[in-house]
Amino acid sequence: MTTRRARFPSAQGWLRWALIAVPMVTAMPRADGLAWVLIGVTLALSVPMPWIQDLGARTPSAVLALAVIASAGALWVVLPGSWASVALFSTTFFVVLRQAPAPIALAVALNAALIATVWVLRQDRWETALSTYAVLAVVVLMGLNRRARLARLEQTELALARAQTANEEHARAAALAERARIARELHDVLAHSLAGLSLNLQGARLMLVRDGASPDAVAQLERAQQLASEGLAEARQAVAALREDAVPVERAIADLLAAYRLDSGARADLEVAGEPRELDPAVGTALVRAVQEALANTRKHAAHAEVDVKLDYADGSVRLTVADRQGRRPPDAAAAGYGLRGMGERVALLDGHVESGPGEDGWRIHLTVPA
Template sequence: MTTRSSRRLGAPEWSRWAFVVLPLIISIPNLGAWWSWALFAVTLVASTPLLPATEDFRPAWLQPAAMPVVVAAAGALWVLEPDSWVSVAMFSTTFYTMRAFGRVLSAVVLVTSGAAIVAWAVVHRLEWLNALALFAILVVMVLLASSRRDRAARLEQTELALARAQTATEEHARAAALAERARIAREVHDVLAHSLAGLALNLQGARLMLVRDGASPDAVAQIERAQKLASDGLSEARKAVAALREDAVPAERTVADLLTAYRLDTGARADLVVRGEPRDLDAGVTTALVRAVQEALSNTRKHAPGADVDVELVFAESHVELTVLDRQGRRPPDAPAAGYGLRGMAERVALLEGKLDSGPGEDGWRIHLTVPA
């Protein structure tokens, strides 16, 4: 990649200015009248925008505006001083303008150069063949400038075509990768997730049959562990499907999975009621809701094993409300102090500028939180 500082040191940038200044310097001994010196000064000053060092400081309009001035001043000086090399400055600036700028500016400098040739031929009574040769120089410059412009346009079109082809290739590869990931996600969901869900239900039935038939506690414990593994595997399979599809798991789906795992683990009822229109939530809000349900279910397992659980998730216009209530059938005693789980839940909700209430209700422990969303 070529940087601006390296371009400043390149020969083409400096040569544009040199082709104007060097002929002026060589022509100094031939200058006589004051108007020749005035035209010399105008040409020199107008050529300064060609300097690469002025690129960072000059306005965008300055260089295009200076090109006709350089051509006109150099052409007039050439007419006044026919033995000088100032014509090189006029022709080189004309060529550069036609190569680097638009058609309107190119036409202006081309007409200016043609007028200078006509004036030179008339003032100095030039033969028509010599005048024709000077005009031939203009024609050659037009052809060369057109060729350079066409070449630059072809190179730009080629680079653009290569960039588009590369973008299309990358998009095609990405589409193929997404299609393959979607296929794998479907296979995981349709085969593995369904199999794990069926396995968890069968293990739940086997556990209930063992308890009914008075099986040994070790056998029941083994079935419970297998049931928990199946439930955890189902949850992980759903997370894997979401990751393959690059989709965030909705909060209501994650809470429903937690309640499903609780039902399979304890055999108790665990219901979820969703009110309002579910929508995508920020990652922080979703995490707070999910962690609150996890902590509530963990406390229920610890302090009220086998209790039914009711969860209500309300999507309001500006906030989301979550209520978790375990049905112990009695009013639980007040907790002497909030545990680390409840403290962490309160801190997470506070960071979201939400509100958390937890405490005993009429027939169980109640957790209610509200977070902006």
């Protein structure tokens, strides 16, 4: 089970699919037995293309893209004059744009071999093969140029995010300093004055009782002493409130994920479902500590793995799911570590429960606490 949101294919996803499907359809009138097989295989492989977000650098998407290149290229060899080369080169472009160096090298080598095969079978002039290699070079250069541009945009966004975080931290530090100053003033002036007033009123009440004063006078002093005591308690609560700076759970988790992104360079996303609300401090602490422990385990056992976190505000409870994407099913742990046991104990004290274990493509932690 994963927490990735179901999303409708993007325009780029549909374009990627169309650049494969349309050439296959145009090749059908000239197809024979083998060509029909290759057309069917290529169309079947193209079905997941719209749902693969930007052909992200993962093993399944790389294998799928290389399989499309191989099947479309084989059709181009069988039907040299068809548009199968469009599917071949367009898929190669998206591989260069998003994949790791190894799949890119395989895709370029596969293209080069297919071009040479077509040239040999057709016995064309060497200029024809050279022009096709030039097209391949242009496709690769366009993909690399687009890739570099996207990398620059990501670096710019990261720099802006860092600057915004620094400004927010500076403003927060200034606010905390001002609140600390006000808290000191309240404590040193108001709280001390109320404490002294309460003691003096208590002494005056005892003197009136000793001297046999009227019950009404003693009752009035008792009432004044009670008001002074209540005012002192409220002043102390105000000082405590000013001293504390409760950070929303969503912000705390987002900060942990931002630190993980900066540390590992991998994607780490937070999805919030339901209507966020103020949580009990113990509940918020349990949720933040759970994400912290999960990220620590990911750094230790699956460095640079992508992470998805989902925080779901349900009626009467809050559910948290942390799943890392290792690209494979991890082995079962021999025994829960101290961190996971501590997480379970903390959640159990809140009458919640924790589930952790391997998923289809990584490790998954799911906890539910009443809130």
